[in-house]
Amino acid sequence: MPEGHTLHRLARLHQRRYAGRPVSVSSPQGRFAAALVDGRRLVRAEAHGKHLFHVYGPDAIVHVHLGLYGTFTEAPLPVLLPVGQVRMRMVGETHWTDLRGPTACDVLNSAEAKAIRDRLGPDPLRRDAKPDLAYERIVRSRQSIAVLLMDQSVLAGVGNVYRAEVLFRHNVNPLLPGNQVSRELWDAMWDDLVVLMKDGVKVGRIDTVRREHMPKFMGRAPRTDRHGGEVYVYRRAGQPCFLCGTEVLTRELAARNLFWCPVCQA
Missing domain, CATH: 3.20.190.10 (MutM-like, N-terminal)
Incomplete structure (x- = not known):
């Protein structure tokens, strides 16, 4: 989608x-x-x-x-x-x-x-977005942050790719309950989503890998996937994490495939 x-x-x-x-x-x-x-x-x-x-x-x-x-x-x-x-x-x-x-x-x-x-939560790409509203819903919930990020009534526009990638970029365990998400962490994740998604609008694809982890700097082959873009964990199950070398894991969560690194996101 x-x-x-x-x-x-x-x-x-x-x-x-x-x-x-x-x-x-x-x-x-x-x-x-x-x-x-x-x-x-x-x-x-x-x-x-x-x-x-x-x-x-x-x-x-x-x-x-x-x-x-x-x-x-x-x-x-x-x-x-x-x-x-x-x-x-x-x-x-x-x-x-x-x-x-x-x-x-x-x-x-x-x-x-x-x-x-x-019925929709705040959209990181809209100027009228109010991230406080999303945090209020997150911090009141016992559901995992991975589920909450995909709930369009909590946060609008984030799908499976941005969900997996922003959690990795902030070393967040996907199963962390919403009521254990600190305000500092949420602010950092929101700001990151704004930057990542604006870049997605500009270039027409999702790139989430930092400059120092891009193929030319790591000496690895570019990603080949119909979704395009360089990512850390999304659809990389069974492959080594770029940062620690641990195998990226996947499981189904709320009827969607979740991807994460068990070491970087312990």
Whole structure:
């Protein structure tokens, strides 16, 4: 599932290509009420966590959640015939965009959109984020910090990759209960997530390895993985930790695969 940086990257792209002008919106698949926004001016595109909002006005906000299989494809004009099950097509002055396979794609009013956002925790990529709210929820919980970081009502936008990597970078045992997380540790993790996720928006992939641990400095081969990016533990089960050489472990936790180093994160 795409993590928050992907949605913010899409929001910036759609803001640049479509905002401030009328947009032709259709649904070749016929499963989206495109007529409610077709031909209207897109006011802005924004993201909150893993949710994307195209705001056409207070009575018409297109809400998209990509889920596991949703994808946007972007191309310059001219427009081509739809290929596959296109849920939503946007056509602007210079580009067109197709959306396929999302978990959600619907038209909401401002109250309905606010209700979705009110259910989400603070997003490290938003200027209006309040990390104190996330910490208040974490420190009241006996659940592990690994579970809490993936709870979108606690913290919005963090997925399995950022979860595994920020815990490693701060030497945190993934099973540490939330009520044992110090304020100092939380502040450090939040600040780190802000930096890492902003970099993800900029480059379009997740890189979490510090400069001195990159391949060219360690004399190792670059990572080859469909997720891209250099990481410490994510999807590296059975491989040696870059820092201590111990085998990276994995287990299922709350229906997701967890990765960690048993020495660096003891």
